[in-house]
Amino acid sequence: MLQETPLRSVAAGVPGEGQHPRAARPFFLLSDIHLSEAIPHTVAAFEHFIRVTAEQADSVFILGDLFEYWVGDDMLVEPFVARIAALLHTLSERGIALYIMHGNRDFLLGKRFMKAAGAIWLPDPFVITAFGIRVALAHGDGLCTADHGYQMFRRFARNRFAQMLFLASPFRWRQKLAENMRAKSEHGRMRPVSLKYDVAPKAVAALFKASKTATIIHGHTHLPARHREPGGMRWVLPDWDLDHGAHRGGYLRIDADGIRALPLG
Template sequence: MIHFISDLHLHPSRPATTSAFLSFLASRARQADTLWILGDLFEYWAGDDDLPEPFNRQIADALRAASAAGLAIKLIVGNRDFLLASAFARNTGIELIGEPHCITLGTQTAVLLHGDVLCSDDVAYLQFRAMVRNPAWQAQFLAQPLPVRHKIAEDLRAKSEMSKQGKTAEIMDVHPDAVAQAFRDSGASLMIHGHTHRPASHTIDVDGQTRIRHVLPDWQDQACGLRWDGSTLSSFSGV
């Protein structure tokens, strides 16, 4: 069995979601062989040297316990936690995976990604994404004292929320052309992603072939996502 989740946005200000995730890792998640986290596990991540912070340590310890119990946890970073790196992976037992990434589900190929790159109409965001994914920018950011990084991250978080108010729903959603190209590039017939917080399954035609795009839900105080049982994909919610 495989579980797919995304967009938990874990943060001390969301204790119910944190509790749901800890319960999920200790129970339902361990019924599966593999857990895929497709981005935005954290509301933001200031750098792996922030691991000792009590909240982060609590999450890391729970991930490590689930990994030690035999659950393979694989994570694709999102637009909020893109600075998760090798120290976090070592301390939790998870595997960081680059995107897009293809896996086999039964007889079909599924392409996995966070989903933000599919929002090609949001030009301002894609420019920002290119900047913060640049190794030079990241090195400069990580060279700042941790309290400074926290302040920058909180400011960016607030600006992101404000910018959404001035954008149409269409701009913040995926673009059909970007979706079609991702299918072409991967050769996949299925796509699973998060980011948009618009859970649904979409059947589309790409070059005369039927493809299915599954959008994962964001967490609102309870566990939720998709489950592959060896033959079908279905949604789940609750512990």
């Protein structure tokens, strides 16, 4: 099935819409930052975004793949990970809500991390109402239904029993496995070379119908764009990479003027 959990609206749960002193402030959405110590310039850009850019926001939504990989919340013992969690926690300390959705690389982010980061987990997909606009949010990998091999892996990897078995294995073994997989995929930054790896039109149409929205925002494909679909507008978030070749990155801003794609500042 396309949906892992029933779509629910957080119109009454997300700060904004006249319920919060910061209600006039915008919502910022980003994804696919793929944080790791191997990409220091990207990490620095993310730190600037959280410390400076996000100060304008009411809420920040990270729609998956915050980290390059995540093999369990015991990764919080790593100084780099603890530093990122502490950085994210400064958002809630400043009255800025943080919402995090699982991606295809960090779907094992759990309650311990969410608490350390001061974040609220969002299921995929999810519907919010922002400045009167109903928006369906997704990471995007669930929409790539033409990639049958990946979808089989996705169903297996999201199985709770399979996750329990994996998380019960030694931490260093899990970490080494993830590092090996990352090396094989060139640090996880290979661009799709086939329509097989992009979203499927039927899956997009199904999400428009199920969510009863005319706007979808997702990441995952690393193909940032705004698409006018039969069911409405589909925005694709960019991946972030300031360490390999041409710089990539950016975010979406939702405010009273609508939705805009903005570069990293």
